[in-house]
Amino acid sequence: MSWHRKHLLDIESLTAEELTTVLDTAREFKAVGERDIKKVPALQGKTVVNFFVEPSTRTRVSFELSAKRLSADIINFAADASSFQKGESLKDTARNLEALNADIIVIRHKAAGAPHFLARFLNAHVVNAGDGAHEHPTQALLDVFTIREKKGTITGLNVTILGDILYSRVARSNIWALRKLGANVTLCGPSTLVPRVFEEMGCRVTYNLDEALADADVINLLRIQHERQRKTMFPSIGEYARLFGLNRNRLTLTKPEAMIMHPGPMNRGVEIESEIADGDRAVILEQVTNGIAVRMAVLYLVNGVD
């Protein structure tokens, strides 16, 4: 087993062995979630703080349930109801959370690097739950976990990530994880949202959707991040749906075993047609279930390292 990190800040700095350790550990935690008694005492007496300085429901709830299934105490600290409104700095707020004897701080922040910043001065463990457009490590871990579970391996698979890559922390973390584990990654979307510079991360970049879909074993659809775009990067939602949305006709271009993923929240009728989202090729709800197992593994692993 290979894990010596006190924090989980990003995927970029992890080795393939460390990624595999998280995935193997998560597999055992998934089994815990399938039992009648879904709780183990591994983090009994520990305090986890969900420190969310950017709105989120699904990631917060997933971390909350993960901590509870490990018997930790968890409190939610949402920025909209907090001292940020009153002018307190991020550093002071984090220090206050630590003064509550928090053992693990799960942070979601709109600024890239916020978790790294906290990790420099806090004694508590820091887990990145999404920092700006930088990384969303646990989303990537649950995505590769789902792929490995369904396909048996990551190495050699063709994974196409479709949509808003530029503003997507999910895409960045996924690219790092998939490349480290040996997958071939193709990025596709409007050229304004999929810059060629991503080729430097070892990806293939194409603006031809048919080409991106043809050899894909896995298709990961990303939402358009309206909230992160300074100005509209494409003419209209309708045009995006027509050019890059996954619909029934396009699905026929894919391999019959190609699997459809989406990190949620999805916009039905934009990046994905309703019938596909509910179809048997989609694993979107399994991703949600696996998210708990992966986050349990992350909390468990970081807690074990001083």
Next chain:
Amino acid sequence: MPDERIILEAADLRRAWRRVAHEIAEAHTEGSSLMLVGIQRGGVALVQQLSETLADLYGHPIATGSVEPGLHRDDLSQRGMSELRPTELPGELAGQTVVLADDVLSTGRTVRASIDALLGFGRPKCIRLAVLIDRGHRELPIRPDFVGKNLPTHPDERVEVRCDNRDAPEAFILQTL
């Protein structure tokens, strides 16, 4: 360099463990409600050996499984997190006599954690403990029901288990540090 001494070899171990199987069969004449559960990971291969002998004695196969004590350990904050292996039980625990098996019994803490892990799955009729080696130094009130070999050791000595390619113990080595 620690001083190493082989204290038990494969043939001794097989004989002792086969005797344990006979003792289990003698104590539990009803084989149908018996479940053998190996503690990860040293006990898992031993359970396979037990089930082979017991299937001969009872004339029918015996249910086997495994249990991972890692999430229930009481020293998680001191020793860090360990690798987790599967807990796989062949069926409902209610009404079953579970025989937990492990290679080396010492402090009893792993057994305590394994019992807690098992109880998360249901309420067996009773739990028994079978170990290949009891080396003493108990820290909890736990007593094995079936013992292959009693092996009094000094607390500074380590017992190293050498396994074959099926993960079954083939030799116990005493290391004096």
